Amino acid sequence: MATIYDVARAAGVSPKTVSRVLNGDAPVKKHTKDAVNKAIAELGYVPSTAARAMRSNKSGLVGLITGAISLSPNRSENSGLPDLYIVQGIQRAMEASGKTLLIADTGGQMDRVPQLIRTFEEHRVEGLLYVADHHREVSLPPVSPSTKLVLANCFDHQGTPSILPNDYQGQVNLVNSLIAKGHRRIAYLSLSTHHEATSLRISGYKDALSSAKIEFDPNLLVPAEIENSDDDAGVQLLWDAIDRVLSLPEPPTVICFGNDRMAMRAYGILRSRGVSLPDDLSVAGYDGHRLITDTLYPTLTSAELPYAAIGIRATELLLGMINGTAEAPTDPILVGGPVNPGSSVKDLPTPITKLSSIGRTTL
Amino acid sequence: MATIYDVARAAGVSPKTVSRVLNGDAPVKKHTKDAVNKAIAELGYVPSTAARAMRSNKSGLVGLITGAISLSPNRSENSGLPDLYIVQGIQRAMEASGKTLLIADTGGQMDRVPQLIRTFEEHRVEGLLYVADHHREVSLPPVSPSTKLVLANCFDHQGTPSILPNDYQGQVNLVNSLIAKGHRRIAYLSLSTHHEATSLRISGYKDALSSAKIEFDPNLLVPAEIENSDDDAGVQLLWDAIDRVLSLPEPPTVICFGNDRMAMRAYGILRSRGVSLPDDLSVAGYDGHRLITDTLYPTLTSAELPYAAIGIRATELLLGMINGTAEAPTDPILVGGPVNPGSSVKDLPTPITKLSSIGRTTL
């Protein structure tokens, strides 16, 4: 591979002059510039980032640690929105920055993370992004203090800058949109309470009801997912939960499910019970998993989990921290998402007297 | 970030001695070695790959160009097996090599490829992998001759080393397995003839029939996919093709579909026609798309598209070419895959007199 010295010799100038032509950081005579450019083209010269990095002490690299590549799409059977969307957001946001993204995949083995971080430090990455597959707490090994770190879709207790989905607000928006359609008996079959998101969404559910002056009925709130659920047990639990809320003296007019996958299963369960959607019962999901929401019939109303936006926001924050224009936030940054309306929620006639109690519908 | 000089000073030795401790390439007194290791630990020293790359003229980097990250999983609606599986194979094979994988995503825009190659050349990648989303011809911009290039799932006419799925043998194996189950009227509703794979698979289909002394019936071979098919037109075409072969005087006992997605659609179409699977009709797919084959009821028999193996093979070849242990092959290397048996193919009673005509069932 040709070097700047080869170019300099071919053009009959000094290496420094070639450098000036390349970077345009000092005036160069037109004639000289042309000669240099000609030599560059003839030799197929491409500057070496390694040499530049050495001199400038800036690698221009950003590291990304994720399991999204090795685990998608196999895993999509038993989980929510693929975290690959976060990676996509990161890639898009990184493109414009001129930095190069180094992607390391854990293959699902957390114990490989220290080795991956080590490799990134050898490459002198200027920043590091860690992407989790769902909203949760993590504990990463320490990284060199000069390396900026941002967590996406996860957080820790060391105050590491972190970008999280706003699960509270998402559920508030979703329930508000249901209330706006006239629903007042709103059931919530949530994910396992082991998930960080669950308690946040339950708070959102309760607060949305409360702002609309609807009394919270504990019978309408059922965790209907078990951790590490294999398919059979998971379906059984969901069946039971649905059975329970539909058998109530005053059954719900709409059921919110913990995620789109649960809602999809519920479509089957409800149909086999002879329930017509959305005429007999309305249904809502969570995640905004287009592959599910748009494919189901009727299309599914769902609160969008803003994964791409989380990736973009995390990247913007990291780049800001790297070039000093952004301060590391002490609290997690929450990213909200809209409600994707589908045909699974029916408009209910609302008694005139209750119109005043309808809550906000937008965030 | 600490340098080797900082370590040397802290340990009271020369930088060269620290280097020797790091690389173990020359004897160092135990006492000295301990002092150096202690200094390394205290300073948190990590050697710089940039400096090493400069000195050794070897970057230890391999570049990968793909659209698999930005386009999966959105796109899985209207395509075959996600090419992300190829990337997964590459990652797995690369791990052991000690080299670092640089992943660049095209975002589906081929015109960005030259820029990506340029960036890779600036990083002095030792090798370059190009992954296509389906078996097809490509034409890449020229790369520096010192950079080894391997194409995965695609080929060109410049004789660039290339790893391809063995579509011919895959279809042969699939049809053989059907023949072994007693089928002799075997229809093939293929993908669009614009696909490279289609003609290869059709050859395989015909040859498998011929080896089993089954006469080829042109009425049983129907291209049933249009390019850029939107969903409605695609379903319509498929419906018509199914209608056509089932209306034949002597209808098939099994239909092979161009891919698993087509077979999945066919499940719905056939059921709405009152055809019971596999009792009235057997069905086979192509791709081995587990998410589809294992979820459908009955589970779908499918020829596996060996994407992970293609990624692994491409990586092995590239690494071999880099360290000089492998010659660049002049012809594409074909990777075969097994037939994944499902419950969608029924065992037919075979007349005793025809037993001798059963073909091979394994590759």
Next chain:
DNA sequence: CACGGCTATGACATCGGTGTCATGACATCG
């Protein structure tokens, strides 16, 4: 005891860029 051979270590140059400073050729101005 002198010399060759071996061990452990260090001095120095080098890889490919770029920051710093110097310098030669002109142009400008009092």
Next chain:
DNA sequence: CGATGTCATGACACCGATGTCATAGCCGTG
């Protein structure tokens, strides 16, 4: 006309590793 300033260019050092070569100390041997 000489002093000063500007422009275009080059010489040189440096970034952090490591290959090459040199050398000091020690051993064994004739």
